Amino acid sequence: xRIAYDNLIFKLQQYGGVSRYFSELIQRTKxxxxxxxxxxxxxxxxxxxxxxxxxxxxxxxxxxQLYHPTYYSDAVKKRQGVKTVITVFDMIHELFLSKNKNFQxxxxxxxxCIQDADHIICISENTRKDLLKIYPVSKEKTSVxxxxxxxxxxxxxxxxxxxxxxxxxxxxxxxxGYKNFPTLLEAFYRSGIASDSALVCFGGGAFSKEEKLxxxxxxxxxxxxxxxxxxxxxxxxxxxAGFLVYPSAYEGFGLPVVEAMSLGCPVIxxxxxxxxxxxxxxxxxxxxxxxxxxxxxxxKLMNDPEERSRLRELGLARAREFTWExxxxxxxxxxxxxxxx
Numbered sequence: 001x002r003i004a005y006d007n008l009i010f011k012l013q014q015y016g017g018v019s020r021y022f023s024e025l026i027q028r029t030k031x032x033x034x035x036x037x038x039x040x041x042x043x044x045x046x047x048x049x050x051x052x053x054x055x056x057x058x059x060x061x062x063x064x065q066l067y068h069p070t071y072y073s074d075a076v077k078k079r080q081g082v083k084t085v086i087t088v089f090d091m092i093h094e095l096f097l098s099k100n101k102n103f104q105x106x107x108x109x110x111x112x113c114i115q116d117a118d119h120i121i122c123i124s125e126n127t128r129k130d131l132l133k134i135y136p137v138s139k140e141k142t143s144v145x146x147x148x149x150x151x152x153x154x155x156x157x158x159x160x161x162x163x164x165x166x167x168x169x170x171x172x173x174x175x176x177g178y179k180n181f182p183t184l185l186e187a188f189y190r191s192g193i194a195s196d197s198a199l200v201c202f203g204g205g206a207f208s209k210e211e212k213l214x215x216x217x218x219x220x221x222x223x224x225x226x227x228x229x230x231x232x233x234x235x236x237x238x239x240x241a242g243f244l245v246y247p248s249a250y251e252g253f254g255l256p257v258v259e260a261m262s263l264g265c266p267v268i269x270x271x272x273x274x275x276x277x278x279x280x281x282x283x284x285x286x287x288x289x290x291x292x293x294x295x296x297x298x299x300k301l302m303n304d305p306e307e308r309s310r311l312r313e314l315g316l317a318r319a320r321e322f323t324w325e326x327x328x329x330x331x332x333x334x335x336x337x338x339x340x341x
Contacts, residue, residue, distance in 0.1 A: 001341070002035075002036045003029060003035060003064070003065070003067075005022065005026050005067075005070060006070055006075060007040070008042045008069065008070050009070035017253070018071065020255075022070045024150065024327070025328055028324065028328035032328070042069075042073060042075050059079060060081065065339055066083045066085060067084050068086070069084070072109045077116050078116050083118045083339060084116065085120075086114070086117040086119075086120055087122075088114070088122050088123075088127060089123050090127055090251065090253075092250060092252070094134050096177060096178055118141075120137065120142045121143055121144075122143070123144070123253045125274075125277055127144075146253070149255075149258050149262045150231070150259075167196065168199065168200045169241065170237055170238065170243070170244045170245070171244070172201075172237075172260075174203070174205075179248050180248055180270070180288050183290075184199070186291040186295075187295040188220070188223075188224070190292060190295040197302060198224065198225060200225050201225065202226075202234055204226070238264075239265065243266040243308065244257070244265050244266070244268070245268045246269040248272075248288070250273045251273050251274050251278075252274060254273075254278050254279075257278055261283075261316060266308050266311035267282070267283035268283060268284045268286065268294070268298065269285060271285035271286060272288055280318045281318075282317070283311065284311065
């Protein structure tokens with residue numbers, strides 16, 4: 001089986017769920033018996049300065065059977081003798097950004113990729129549901145294959161430097177828009193736990209002026225921190241946190257939820273989109289537009305070690321169901337079926 005991937009996502013993002021997915025998948029594909037892998041250098045639909053027609057020639061000359069692009073681009077199109085599989089991670093652009101002129105071209109490119117693909121992988125049932133609702137795609141043209149969790153080690157240690165030497169609530173990733181960080185900030189304030197704990201935001205960049213103002217207005221200046229780091233640093237935050245709060249109003253999957261669970265970190269997550277599906281009953285849930293409900297959940301979890309222990313054990317068991325080996329195996333099976341093997 002001869003498969004081609006491109007490197008577009010690795011040019012667009014250094015760290016992220018999509019690049020992690022393809023890094024894990026391509027690594028396992030290269031090691032899979034009976035599979036030959038070609039990686040082509042694509043820059044927004046062009047092959048390293050060559051025309052799109054040259055990409056057709058290279059695929060044909062190399063006898064590529066299946067092309068799995070790493071992101072949406074004009075390199076995705078119907079090619080004689082080459083099947084195309086794309087992975088759709090979420091419908092955020094269509095649901096939240098369709099009226100923003102800056103994203104309309106991205107949506108148009110994505111739509112064409114969906115139309116031209118021979119098969120579409122969705123990373124959750126919720127993503128597939130949204131895809132089928134928005135685009136005229138038959139369900140038979142889609143499959144659901146969950147993401148896995150990377151095995152990143154960490155050690156439990158006292159928090160120093162940018163964090164604090166006490167229990168803390170962890171938030172991971174971007175904070176803007178649908179990520180719903182203002183609700184978490186308000187809930188942290190209302191919960192009354194700030195006097196004995198902190199809210200640590202990992203990644204997402206430095207606080208904006210608006211975020212700093214909101215933090216100061218609530219008198220939380222010394223209790224809300226932002227830090228950055230690599231995967232090892234993130235693993236240590238998961239292992240040291242009292243619990244993770246994932247308040248997002250929409251996710252295609254919600255990888256930090258499973259990452260936290262895999263490292264024994266209890267989780268509170270929004271009861272919306274893919275998050276209940278992924279959490280599988282192993283997290284405390286709340287409605288994303290209700291800061292009082294979230295405040296109550298945070299207060300209970302911070303003050304109830306037995307509940308934290310219960311969620312920790314449930315989370316560890318749930319996380320074991322998400323492995324990159326399973327993701328890769330199910331993807332290989334899909335490749336074979338599409339090629340008629």
